[in-house]
Amino acid sequence: MTAMTRTDTSQAEAFLEAAYARLIEGGVDAVKVAPLAEALTLTRTAFYWHFKDRESLLEALLARWEAKNTGNLIAQAEAFAETINEAILNLFDAWLLPDIFDARFDFAIRNWALSDAAVKAKVQANDALRIDALTAMFARFGYDALAAETRARAIYYTQIGYISMMVVETRAVRLQRMPSYVETYSGRALKEAEWTRFLARHST
Structure with missing residues (x-):
């Protein structure tokens, strides 16, 4: 060819x-x-x-989902940050920017997984990769193994809950809640400078 x-x-x-x-x-x-x-x-x-066939197209869709949502989420978790709160805010970029993480795509793939065992296994494998990345994010800021994994799961399950429940909230409301989410996940006070830098990335 x-x-x-x-x-x-x-x-x-x-x-x-x-x-x-x-x-x-x-x-x-x-x-x-x-x-x-x-x-x-x-x-x-x-x-x-x-x-080759419809199945090949569906496989390409899954590959696209993995590359975008899982790949980008892991990249956000691994991005440079001076503090755990900054690391969490790096992750929150994904919740605000569909170009990084496509929530509708995640929802559609999870719905597909309900009727396809192979896709369900793929979703579970990607969930594990994402949680591992979030766990490593906490670990690099000194959290012990259990605390790192528990906090990682708290972040991840909350976001997947947002997606699965099709929560609708304005950008302003989500931004208003984010400082409290950060402090809940990290157990550490969010500094004004950390929040200001985050807002500067999302000012438009």
């Missing part, structure tokens, strides 16, 4: 983006080849040039 041209690559991404949109809107059962091709005004032949 010849190397893919820019147009070929764009078509593959278009199919993946359309599949993502349908997964978000209607669940995995809404991700079907013919409707995707029709919506993109492309042929089914074009689809099969890029993907």
